Amino acid sequence: MGGLTWNYILKRFSMFLLTFWLGSSLIFIIPRLAPGDPVSAMVVRIVMREGYMENAQEIIESWKERFGLNDPMAVQYVKYLGNVVQFDFGFSLARFPTDAWDIVLPALPWSIGLLSVASVISFIIGNTIGALMGWDKTPRWLKSILPFSLTFTAIPYFMFGLLLIFILAFKLHWLPASGGYGRGVDPGWNWEFIKSIIRHGTLPLLSIIITSSGGWALGMRGLMITANSEDHFLLAQAKGLSPRRVFLRYGVRNAIMPSLTAFALGLGGLVSGSTLVEFIFAYPGTGYTLFQAIQTQDYTVIEAVCNLMILITSGSVFFIDLLYPLLDPRITFKSNK
């Protein structure tokens, strides 16, 4: 616990606030930079898509009033920030009387489940592969196989997902291609439902894990090579400690820390990437909700999901920041005086 000080926590927390504020401000500013006002822009787009909209002018006026678009920009901004903090995004435009938040909230557990399981598994697998690749005692046969796991590293999750759907779902019929759980399964704490969730989640999970573990492996390999040449590592070997112990306690333990930083930095990409995975698998998470909101021009829901995505990433980065000094005893934020 030595490294964690109030000063450090406060610093990281203000970083989290800054990131969240920047992100949601962008989401506030962008629509207002568009020619006209957001509501007219929406209506124009709906008219362009559907051809005709009844009482367009009246609807524009009432929405403008409802969203306070006739207020000065500063007032709007303060109101908006207040609403974001309270997670109040107003009504969904597409499914009118429903609250936007009520549409997003049920999708949240699906996304958090998918994201956390996928990121933890790929982090563990990737770092194990990388550490083995960078260790000089790894058996030769293993070393010649491991690089093949990097083959899919550069491929975006969702493209790999499409390939998996085609092969495993349509050709081999092993796993379902879309959805979060099977039709006719009763949601609740029963075995059928859990089994269905696992079966439906396997393909989205696989497409993220297979494509993203290579990145960790590559970084870990470099770190491990560096750790291998350190004096304390050589000393540990010279003392005759078991290879297993040297590998885990002296190699991996030292090399894992920068990987964790990379994990925090990569989260934004992971959240973005999984949005598309949900889209192609029609997985009932926030990413799919976002896609539906884009299709129905449901601006308030888009706003809610995007703010939520920013909150989740900046929040997780804050969490990892707090974890960091606990895991790495070399780091201390206490002054030496």
Next chain:
Amino acid sequence: MEQKKVRRWNTWDNPWLNTKFLIGISIVILVVLFGLLGRIFWNVELAYVGSSPLNLPPVWQGGVPEHPLGTESNGRDMLAQLIVAIPSSFKVGLIAASVGMTAGLVLGSLAGYFGGWVDAVIRTLADAVVTIPTLAVLIVIAAFFTMRDTTSMALILAMFAWPGPTRIVRSQVLSLRERGYIRMAVLSGERPFGLMFREMLPNMLPWIAASITGNISGAILGATSLEALGLGPTRVPSLGTIINQAQTSSALIRGMVWWWFPPILVLMIIFTSFFLITTGLDEIANPRLRGLNK
């Protein structure tokens, strides 16, 4: 004498002759050439809606030789679509990455050179922007601005392409600043501008190149993701738009492999070769990574 001769024969020891780097760059060149030369040999007008018969399979599955890769449900020729789409993807990547790189060079050298509050502000901003999930903001942008051409899309993507280069340039400037030859140059009266571009920049080239290639494929990924969600420019075919149309027309269920697979294959080739270039450049810049294959 003998020693010198051996050294001269060692030109193949040049770190730039990295296998991964060379393979990657040759594949990228081949793909670009396919896109550019294709226009000469193939009628790109066939890439537009209704220019060809509908739903033709490729020629090896019983299609016609006029449309060797088949056609999709809107009557576009697949080969022509790919020929039009590939250069535009590269264009987006190049524009976004070079704008991001320029901004990164300026901000990174400012931060590294001046330090103090300038550094603090730039670094904090870069850290914050890195954390924000790009797609969220891009989607909001795309939902409100109708993107008519690829250039505007590239410029929007560039907004997120600067933090990476900024961090790299900053850390390089910080480390190079303390080197003897830089101090020498300062003492000989070199101006900050010359110091940055004549003395420091050549030493950061591999890092900068790695960061540019990373950013190009990042921007292509961003553009493709937006297009795949149906938010890209719709009139001109692009790789992501083809995926979106295939997905919304259930090409997968209808067994039209020739529709959804080619754009994905091309993108996989592009991303993998950029990845090879980036890792190759990393090895060029950081000899430690090379050492293991002895």
